[in-house]
Each structure stands twice: as C-alpha cells, then as structure tokens.
Amino acid sequence: MSPISNRRGMTLIEIMIVLAILGGIMAxxxxxxxxxxxxxxAKEARIQMGQIVNAISMYYTDCGKNPSSLENLVKADANCSNWGPEPYLKKDPKDPWGHDFVYExxxxxxxxxxxGKDxxxxxxxxxxxIxxxxxQ
Structure with a gap:
C-alpha cells in the first residue's frame, strides 16, 4: 500500500478567495x-391602475355613477340595481408593494x-x- 500523500484538495485560503470573489460579484x-x-x-402598478380605471368605467356604464369606494368593484353595491353579475375586479386591489390604492x-x-414603494x-x-x- 502506498501512503496517501498525493491527495489534492482546496485549502481554506483558496475557499476564502473564491467566496470573496463571489461576494464582490454579488455586491x-x-x-x-x-x-x-x-x-x-412601478410598471405593474401603472398596469393595475389601468385595470382599475377600466373597472370603474364598466361600473359607471352599469350604474350611471362612479363607485363610492373600490370595494364596490369587488362586492355587490346595494345602491346599484344593475351591478354585475360578475365582479368588476376579482379581489380588493393592492399595489405591487402590498399597499391599498388611494381612491377619492x-x-x-x-x-x-x-x-409608491414607501x-x-x-x-x-x-x-x-403614481x-x-x-x-395616460
């Protein structure tokens, strides 16, 4: 049997150098x-706002007025006899950062x-x- 002195592997210093290079690239x-x-x-927020504007327009066509809140686009509005039959939006709209849209x-x-983001x-x-x- 011959001694195992020919084994090659990576030393700790070589591993640290590789990690430092990868860290620099990631930075x-x-x-x-x-x-x-x-x-x-930000682009997604603009697209979502366009979809909300379209839903408001459909609501206006059906009900003859703008909704009092964005919730009226998701759940039936008692003040609109011609609402639906499908919701104008599938769920309460949230911006891509998870915040509510402001509707006044x-x-x-x-x-x-x-x-925006904050x-x-x-x-x-x-x-x-936005x-x-x-x-527009």
Whole structure:
C-alpha cells in the first residue's frame, strides 16, 4: 500500500478567495437587480391602475355613477340595481408593494393614486406617487 500523500484538495485560503470573489460579484449585481425589481413593480402598478380605471368605467356604464369606494368593484353595491353579475375586479386591489390604492370621489370626478414603494404621500424615485396623469 502506498501512503496517501498525493491527495489534492482546496485549502481554506483558496475557499476564502473564491467566496470573496463571489461576494464582490454579488455586491456589484445586487443593486442593479433590486433597481430592476422596483422598476418592474412601478410598471405593474401603472398596469393595475389601468385595470382599475377600466373597472370603474364598466361600473359607471352599469350604474350611471362612479363607485363610492373600490370595494364596490369587488362586492355587490346595494345602491346599484344593475351591478354585475360578475365582479368588476376579482379581489380588493393592492399595489405591487402590498399597499391599498388611494381612491377619492369628488362629485362626478375621481382620483386614483398609488403611493409608491414607501406607501406614503409624496416621495421621489420609486417612493413617488403614481397618479392617473402618469398612466395616460
């Protein structure tokens, strides 16, 4: 039997170097990936707002008025005799960040807004509000 002195394997230093290289690559790529994710969510919010606007338009056609809340697009509205038969939206609308859309009815006009990534009024970048003017 010959001694096992010819075994080759990775030393701890070699493993640490490989991990450091992988960590450096991830540090460079991660901000780009998260930025792309936020960009995709902002686009998704605009698409969802377009779908809500279409649902409000169908509700208006059936009921002759705008809904008092977005809930009236999901559940039957007692103040509308011609509602449905299918809901205008399948579920309560949430923006891609999990926040409620802001819907305000003033007379015959309405405002629809997504509060952005931070879920608060105002902001800049991906925290900025998305309004109807932004999707048209």
């Amino acid at each position: 460079l790529l991660l901000p780009r990936l998260t930025g792309q994710l936020d960009k995709a969510k 009815l003033n007379g015959n006009e309405y405002q629809l807004k997504c509060l 879920g608060r009024e105002g902001g800049s970048g991906f925290d900025a509000d 309004t109807l003017e932004d999707i």
